[in-house]
Amino acid sequence: MAAADDYDGAAALAEFHTSRAGVRGLVESDITSVPRLFLAPRPSSPCTPPAENEIPFAIPTADLALPRSATVQLVRAAARSFGFFHVTDHGDVHTGTVDSAVSAVRAFHELPPATRSAFYTPACVGSVTYSTIPIPGPLLPWRDTLQVRFGPPAPDLSHLPEACRDALLEYQRCMTEFGKKIAGLLSEALGVGAERLERAMQVEGWLMACHYYPPCAEPAQVVGSMAHTDPSLFTVLAQDGVGGLQVRLDDGRWADVSPMPGALLVNVGDLLKYKSVEHRVVIKSSRDARVSIALFFNPAKREESDLFGPLPELVTPGNPQRYRTFNLTEFMDSRRKLGHGLSSIDRFRIAHE
Numbered sequence: 001m002a003a004a005d006d007y008d009g010a011a012a013l014a015e016f017h018t019s020r021a022g023v024r025g026l027v028e029s030d031i032t033s034v035p036r037l038f039l040a041p042r043p044s045s046p047c048t049p050p051a052e053n054e055i056p057f058a059i060p061t062a063d064l065a066l067p068r069s070a071t072v073q074l075v076r077a078a079a080r081s082f083g084f085f086h087v088t089d090h091g092d093v094h095t096g097t098v099d100s101a102v103s104a105v106r107a108f109h110e111l112p113p114a115t116r117s118a119f120y121t122p123a124c125v126g127s128v129t130y131s132t133i134p135i136p137g138p139l140l141p142w143r144d145t146l147q148v149r150f151g152p153p154a155p156d157l158s159h160l161p162e163a164c165r166d167a168l169l170e171y172q173r174c175m176t177e178f179g180k181k182i183a184g185l186l187s188e189a190l191g192v193g194a195e196r197l198e199r200a201m202q203v204e205g206w207l208m209a210c211h212y213y214p215p216c217a218e219p220a221q222v223v224g225s226m227a228h229t230d231p232s233l234f235t236v237l238a239q240d241g242v243g244g245l246q247v248r249l250d251d252g253r254w255a256d257v258s259p260m261p262g263a264l265l266v267n268v269g270d271l272l273k274y275k276s277v278e279h280r281v282v283i284k285s286s287r288d289a290r291v292s293i294a295l296f297f298n299p300a301k302r303e304e305s306d307l308f309g310p311l312p313e314l315v316t317p318g319n320p321q322r323y324r325t326f327n328l329t330e331f332m333d334s335r336r337k338l339g340h341g342l343s344s345i346d347r348f349r350i351a352h353e
């Protein structure tokens with residue numbers, strides 16, 4: 001056997017976590033090549049690295065300053081066709097609040113290793129974790145994440161690193177209002193009245209994933225975020241100007257979602273009756289680290305007995321139920337078994353002739 005086959009992935013992973021410095025730590029240590037733990041298998045992996053078939057693409061934009069009916073129409077079209085849209089002129093979420101949160105996340109991830117390693121955990125347990133979260137493969141993404149669970153139960157926010165605590169709490173506060181606004185628009189666009197979705201969701205974003213994608217000298221070798229859909233109602237994403245997010249189009253090609261200064265990006269998750277679209281992040285830069293903050297808005301009820309299905313008023317003979325009802329445990333089990341792509345939700349699809 002060749003020496004390469006003696007490779008012990010579990011030992012390499014344990015050693016990586018022991019450093020408690022994340023991928024950023026590798027870059028700081030001036031590695032000369034990408035460690036095997038991060039090398040994406042090819043060619044058919046769900047984490048396929050960047051290919052030639054990526055195309056630039058204009059994500060639809062919903063301008064909140066337009067008359068309400070025009071915005072609702074834009075949101076309806078965007079949510080149905082792409083499942084992703086930019087939101088501009090979002091009034092009470094000041095661009096400064098978003099920029100401060102993104103800068104604070106960068107500041108945390110760029111703290112000296114000895115300071116940030118105090119927060120590092122190999123697994124995401126508890127309400128505040130800093131980790132390089134493995135993805136199926138087993139593989140590590142070229143990404144470190146500070147993850148905050150906003151409950152319930154309410155987290156102990158004293159665990160939030162001081163470098164980003166105030167900025168993230170202010171961001172979360174503004175995003176609660178923004179999330180209600182988006183829920184109102186999506187709800188009205190479904191034709192069920194502006195309050196319907198807000199009543200069914202936890203209005204505060206539930207999970208905040210503050211990602212840091214270090215630069216990589218061999219970007220085509222690594223995965224930033226694997227191809228996936230989000231297990232949320234919807235997700236709000238703030239990103240800096242580096243770029244790397246891509247969505248999968250109906251024809252299978254990957255399209256770049258170029259950052260739009262001052263805009264927030266909304267994407268529909270698996271639990272909403274629109275189009276949940278696969279997306280991924282590729283590493284674009286060998287020089288600049290990319291920062292993004294994904295805030296997941298989830299359903300309010302998450303017990304075994306809480307079933308997800310279409311709103312009853314939307315099911316008609318001409319618009320039959322397309323997915324059977326399921327509870328959150330079934331759904332998360334499906335994601336664990338079938339991966340984080342579309343097949344995990346397709347499993348609940350009802351066959352109609």
Ligand SMILES: O=C(O)CCC(=O)C(=O)O
Nearest residue numbers: 209211225245281292294
């Ligand atoms: O970093 C990004 O742009 C996307 C992250 C993402 O898709 C996620 O956290 O679900």
Ligand SMILES: [Fe+2]
Nearest residue numbers: 228229230279
């Ligand atoms: Fe996502």
